[in-house]
Amino acid sequence: MTVGVITGFGAVTPLGVGAGLLHDRAVAGQSGLTDGVGRCGDFTAREHLSRHETRRTDRFSQLALVAAAEALAQAGWRTAAPPYPSDRVACVIGCGLGGTTTLGIQQGVLDRQGEEYVSPLTVPMAMANAAASHLSMRYALHGESLCVASACASGAQAIGTGLRLLAAGAADAVVAGGxxxxxxxxxxxxxxxxxxxxxxxASVPFDRDRDGFLLGEGAGILVLETAAGAARRGAAVLGSVLGYGASSDAHHVTAPEPSGRSAAAAVTRALAEAEVAPGDIGYINAHGTGTVLNDRLECDALRLALGDALPAIPMSSSKAGLGHLLGAAGAVEAIATLQALRHATAPPTVGLRRPDERLGPLDLIRTARRLAAPVPGRPLIGLSTSFGFGGHNAALVLASAPSITTKGRG
Incomplete structure (x- = not known):
């Protein structure tokens, strides 16, 4: 088992700028949804980025740059001076749709003013790999740089890809997220x-009256290193990615495979790579979109993968308070999972009042819940699941660091 230790993480979400706010406000049961949309209302690009950066980036890249700044500062990295040979640091960022803000603006320019007024920066700003490109340039990351585009599983698969690069010895550290x-x-x-x-x-996953999801925006970035590398440079370990599993439904471009077996396989593979049993899981941050079909099939898949352990594992969905962040969802939810483990407190599914009994026996969190490791004396272990259009399934097994207390709010 190759473990990727986490030495920094950052987030910009509808709950605020910063991973600390993501946790604190989620635990308090707050929602970042306004008028049915999860916008990052506290985020203004020019307050964090230079005029040059702001003018040459789409909003999705701006969100990633600010989330990464928090993550790398926490990891103790300096701008344009990574603590490893620059060609040994990779950058893997997930994104589902890319620069739709830029495309919308430039389509309006084309319609109103004509082709000659369309910005020559349109494609560089809108391309889905733009965030990875800008992060690599800003921090002098000369290792492999790529964008994972697998719809709503993109962020989780980007982290998983980063873990595999570490395991293969292709990188000493990876800046990964969505x-x-x-x-x-x-x-x-x-x-x-x-x-x-x-x-x-009003999207409420797992509720009897749920009727769909709501869109949101945001970014989540982690710094992954090998345990040996982090120890050599004296970095504080904030948690770890123990395992990653992925699969494809190979069924339908939008509808999930009805048996749940493929989604369950992703979870089973993540557990096997992490070398943990279902009963070792202390918290599940579910994909939990709030659609009738997806919630049911996810619960079926979790039951296939976790068996009799599932009903005793506390579970919630971040999307009730953030909206569905699409390509960023898996990364932001991995950070939400990590924060729940680090502070031993899990956030609720905001607004959940009447759990759907048709989903079977589940321990759904309705108010903030203190967490305890199923195995006393061991770090808390959590599971984060992500499923995307096209049949992309991904699961991450994360753990808190043994030395972390619940007093901080980092």
């Missing part, structure tokens, strides 16, 4: 036409 800023009227209309968005504007 980002998305696709809450435009067009994207909303498309999901609404597909019957996925909540018509009531």
């Amino acid at each position: 980002t998305e800023a696709s809450t435009s009227p067009l994207i909303s209309a498309a999901f609404r036409a597909a019957g996925a968005l909540s018509p009531t504007g």
